[in-house]
Amino acid sequence: MSSAPGAGRRAEEGSSGEETILRAAIEVMAEHGYHGTSVRDIAERAGLSAAALYHHFQSKQDVLATIMERGIKHLLxxxxxxxxxxxEQPAEQLRALVSVQILFHLSDQRGTLLGTSELRALQEPLRGRHLAKRRQQQRLFDQVVRRGVEQGVFTTGLPLEASRAIVVMCTGVASWFSPRGGISRKQIVRRYQRLALDMVGAS
Amino acid sequence: MSSAPGAGRRAEEGSSGEETILRAAIEVMAEHGYHGTSVRDIAERAGLSAAALYHHFQSKQDVLATIMERGIKHLLxxxxxxxxxxxEQPAEQLRALVSVQILFHLSDQRGTLLGTSELRALQEPLRGRHLAKRRQQQRLFDQVVRRGVEQGVFTTGLPLEASRAIVVMCTGVASWFSPRGGISRKQIVRRYQRLALDMVGAS
Known part of the structure; x- marks a missing residue:
């Protein structure tokens, strides 16, 4: 699973200077990668001096950590x-999970892909904390699928595998979706809800 | 879909100097990203001089292009x-596709993840050609699922979406699989074959 900053991130945080920097960082890092991006590159893209950036963030690592942490917190x-x-119905709960997972990752495709490709650049202990939050997110899916199986409304013999595959395929939508592809976000969500329900053997 | 260099790449190419360089490049780029890696870094990891590397490759871009191109060709x-x-049976064909897609991506997890995260670093026209090959790979899945639906042995109403989701979830195994996770590659393949068949509504 990726853990990008969602669109709702803006509402969460007050400082628009910070917001501008984070947005600029996502853009530049999506183009050149974390290691190919300097603090000066981020500041330039944000229309600020490097000194102004250091007013908000201690380092490039701090910028990445903020992007990743806000993203996964917002997703959770x-x-x-x-x-x-x-x-209370597992099928309705699974529909809701699929919808959130897709719409969150489509709300900021560049940030999402960054969340995947630059996880390796996140230093410990932040990386470990981030992965723990991803596991929490996965467990929310696991619990719903397991409950569906316990109640007999899902018939899959592979609840954990199905649950993981659902997270991966919904997250992966961000890697191929194009708003010019002739299919809306809403349609994608409905179709993936159907695929997910088929995969768990929903009755 | 990712397109990593598979293990079989070795057999494809003769020069062991080239092989050593490509292997070293995958290692260093997996750690620092394409833009964070220099030709000297790759040469050092390979135990060579930069001059020796230039004997085999024109540039860092040439190294990346070779990695990506060999990977996708080998996968296809x-x-x-x-x-x-x-x-002839679509169900057996789908099983075979799932098996190849997973085992290929697990044969070199680092290379696979590089194929995803550094696709942006591949320059045109190579990037376009690479994406065209990925679409060919996707179409092999699409054709099997469509044939299964036409023959009435798959009942999904969403063949194209199911086919794409199957590729994404099989490719994604490389992002979480660990040989120390208590489950073998063979077991993963069998379980994902089941999930894929469930998703297409195999009878």
Whole structure:
């Protein structure tokens, strides 16, 4: 799973200077990678001096860590909210999970892909903490699929594998989706809900 | 889909100097990214001088292009062979495709992930050619799923979406699989064959 900054990130954080820097960092790093990007590159793209950037962030690593941490926190929070609103039925809960996972990752495709490709650049202990949060996200899916199997409404014999595959395929939408591809986000979500339900053997 | 150099790459190419360089490049780039890696870094990891590297490759871009091109060519070739050997039944063909897609990407996890994360670093026209080969690979899956639907042995109403999701979830195994995870490659393949057949509604 990736863990990009979602669109909702803006609402979460007050400082627009910080926001501008993070947005610029995602753009430049998506083009040149973390290691191919300097603090000066990020500052330039944000229309700031490097000194101004250091007012908000200690280092390039701090910028990356902020992008990654806000992304995964926002994803977890959206997912928990969607689950809470989805009612008691595992099938409805799975639909809600698929929808959040896809729409979150499509809300910022560049940031999402960065979350995947630059995870290796995140230093410990931040990397370990980040991976722990990803596992939490995966467990939200695992629990719904397991509950569906326990209640007999999902018939798959491979609940954990199905759950992981669903997360991977929904996250992966960000790697190929194009708004000019003739299919809307809403249609993608509906089709992936169907695929996910088929994979768990929903009755 | 990623397109890493598979293990079979070795047999394809004669020069062991080239092989050593490509292997070293995958290692260093997996750690520092394409843009964070210099020709000297690659040469050092390979135990060579930069001059010796330039004997084999024109540039760092040439190294990356060779890695990516060999990878996708090898994947396509393995996939076509597996399909030819799988017989006429769409279910058996889909099993064969799932097996190749997973085992290829697990044969070199670092190279695979590089194929995803550094695709952006590949310059045109190589990038376009690479993406065209990836689409060929996807079409091999699409054709099998479509044939299964036409023959009535797969019941999914979403053959193209299922086919893409299968490629993404099989490729994605390389992002989480660990040989120390208590489950073998063979078991993963069998389980994903089941998931893929469930997703296309195999009878």
């Amino acid at each position: 929070s959206c997912t928990r909210t969607a689950l809470a609103e989805a009612g | 070739s393995c996939t076509r062979t597996a399909l030819a050997e799988a017989g």
